[in-house]
Amino acid sequence: MSAIDYFEKIPNNVDLANDKTLQRALEHWQPRFLDWWREMGPNDFASVDVYLRTAVGVDAQGWAHYGTVKMPEYRWGIFLADPIADRAIGFGDSFGQPVWQQVPGEFRSQFRRLIVTQGDTEPASVEQQHRLGHTCPSLYDLRNLFQINVEEGRHLWAMVYILHAYFGRDGREEAEELLARHSGDVDKPRILGTFNEPIEDWLSFFCFCYFTDRDGKFQLKSLAESSFDPLARTCRFMLTEEAHHMFVGETGLGRIVRRTLEVMKQTGSDGPEAVRRQGAVDLPLLQRYLNFWFSSSLDLFGSEVSSNAATTFANGIKGRPDETTQYQDHVCADSTFEIEVPDGKGGVMKDTSPMRNAMNEVLRDAYIRDCEIGLRRWNMQIKRAGHNFELKLPSSRFRRAIGAWANIPTDLEGHPVSREEHDRRMPGWLPSASDRDYVKSLMQRVVEPGKMAAWIAPPERGINNLSLDYEYVRLD
Numbered sequence: 459m460s461a462i463d464y465f466e467k468i469p470n471n472v473d474l475a476n477d478k479t480l481q482r483a484l485e486h487w488q489p490r491f492l493d494w495w496r497e498m499g500p501n502d503f504a505s506v507d508v509y510l511r512t513a514v515g516v517d518a519q520g521w522a523h524y525g526t527v528k529m530p531e532y533r534w535g536i537f538l539a540d541p542i543a544d545r546a547i548g549f550g551d552s553f554g555q556p557v558w559q560q561v562p563g564e565f566r567s568q569f570r571r572l573i574v575t576q577g578d579t580e581p582a583s584v585e586q587q588h589r590l591g592h593t594c595p596s597l598y599d600l601r602n603l604f605q606i607n608v609e610e611g612r613h614l615w616a617m618v619y620i621l622h623a624y625f626g627r628d629g630r631e632e633a634e635e636l637l638a639r640h641s642g643d644v645d646k647p648r649i650l651g652t653f654n655e656p657i658e659d660w661l662s663f664f665c666f667c668y669f670t671d672r673d674g675k676f677q678l679k680s681l682a683e684s685s686f687d688p689l690a691r692t693c694r695f696m697l698t699e700e701a702h703h704m705f706v707g708e709t710g711l712g713r714i715v716r717r718t719l720e721v722m723k724q725t726g727s728d729g730p731e732a733v734r735r736q737g738a739v740d741l742p743l744l745q746r747y748l749n750f751w752f753s754s755s756l757d758l759f760g761s762e763v764s765s766n767a768a769t770t771f772a773n774g775i776k777g778r779p780d781e782t783t784q785y786q787d788h789v790c791a792d793s794t795f796e797i798e799v800p801d802g803k804g805g806v807m808k809d810t811s812p813m814r815n816a817m818n819e820v821l822r823d824a825y826i827r828d829c830e831i832g833l834r835r836w837n838m839q840i841k842r843a844g845h846n847f848e849l850k851l852p853s854s855r856f857r858r859a860i861g862a863w864a865n866i867p868t869d870l871e872g873h874p875v876s877r878e879e880h881d882r883r884m885p886g887w888l889p890s891a892s893d894r895d896y897v898k899s900l901m902q903r904v905v906e907p908g909k910m911a912a913w914i915a916p917p918e919r920g921i922n923n924l925s926l927d928y929e930y931v932r933l934d
């Protein structure tokens with residue numbers, strides 16, 4: 459089951475060759491995908507050789523093959539994790555019953571909306587990053603960018619397969635639309651806000667991988683619990699690839715911190731100007747970028763209290779991350795969850811919601827805890843270097859556009875403040891135009907094997923046990 463057939467036009471482990479109708483439909487979609495990749499992907503690098511991993515199986519061990527590939531020739535395909543024998547529904551009203559191999563008619567539109575929303579984010583990120591290759595800080599980083607790009611392309615395939623295989627004509631139309639919407643497009647933007655934010659520099663890219671891709675990880679984890687088994691299996695395998703994207707974000711930001719600390723040591727100063735004179739990223743600047751991407755990504759989880767979230771949980775459509783191992787009560791029929799909402803008088807008050815309605819908030823809380831891990835690590839580096847500076851995640855009430863705190867001005871700690879105070883202090887909270895200009899000025903491409911740009915430290919090791927000065931991308 460776990461072997462992937464690479465002799466097929468579309469590599470897969472779903473026995474596509476024996477479903478001619480589906481095979482034809484997907485072979486019809488494939489050239490459109492390739493057109494989209496050529497137009498919206500890292501198209502200026504279509505002819506270069508890149509050291510990439512490609513999925514060749516779905517076992518946790520040894521699932522990937524590494525080798526040199528030109529990106530348009532990457533073998534995008536359909537790979538589902540192996541089925542779990544006698545898998546039962548893990549949460550909601552049908553807890554304990556057998557999982558579904560088809561979408562129940564009554565849940566069809568809810569499933570479709572979730573799959574399309576997830577699917578939309580995958581090509582969106584490729585579009586957002588489409589010009590970054592020109593300003594890479596090293597060949598190692600350039601390769602990682604391209605690895606993420608081809609895998610997000612494959613994640614699009616993963617969702618398109620589900621749409622084509624289980625949603626008939628509606629599914630085929632949605633698959634077309636996934637290639638028609640574009641990040642930041644005025645007329646046909648991507649569905650979710652953060653996926654329309656431009657990513658024009660590598661500091662933003664690493665923040666995106668750390669915060670926004672991590673939202674993807676949590677959405678996939680909760681879909682991997684779904685009672686609709688093909689969707690659960692698809693998402694389980696996507697998570698295997700996703701781990702590298704988290705790694706790129708976390709080590710990217712960690713290397714920036716390390717480089718900044720080196721500069722602070724060399725110059726004997728921790729003033730932002732001194733750090734900038736050496737062409738590195740001062741820590742307050744990094745903090746403002748973290749504030750931006752974290753707060754933007756929090757909105758992706760939706761409203762704190764949501765009847766939609768309650769329905770998808772009750773119906774067994776979308777569970778919680780690690781539903782089986784992290785929770786005792788999988789039905790949540792009578793439990794409650796405490797949330798903090800504005801009290802309408804400029805303060806904060808506690809409110810109690812039925813647990814099922816608070817599932818977005820449960821997910822967001824788990825996400826925030828996961829985001830904190832990297833910050834703890836970076837703060838340890840800063841402390842060990844003898845500096846009295848701590849990177850912090852802003853409050854989840856800060857700069858929200860969705861939910862109870864939407865458009866309520868607060869400071870970074872989440873205390874409600876007047877609109878006037880909020881606007882006055884904002885330049886200290888989010889990257890200013892001059893911050894962005896400075897970061898832009900750092901984005902000079904470095905492509906000599908083993909060399910790094912001055913604003914980022916080298917990684918601890920190369921890819922797949924290769925040395926750091928390996929030519930991960932052959933540009934000529």
Ligand SMILES: [Fe+2]
Binds near residue numbers: 609610613
């Ligand atoms: Fe993805």
Ligand SMILES: [Fe+2]
Binds near residue numbers: 610671674700703
């Ligand atoms: Fe990703």
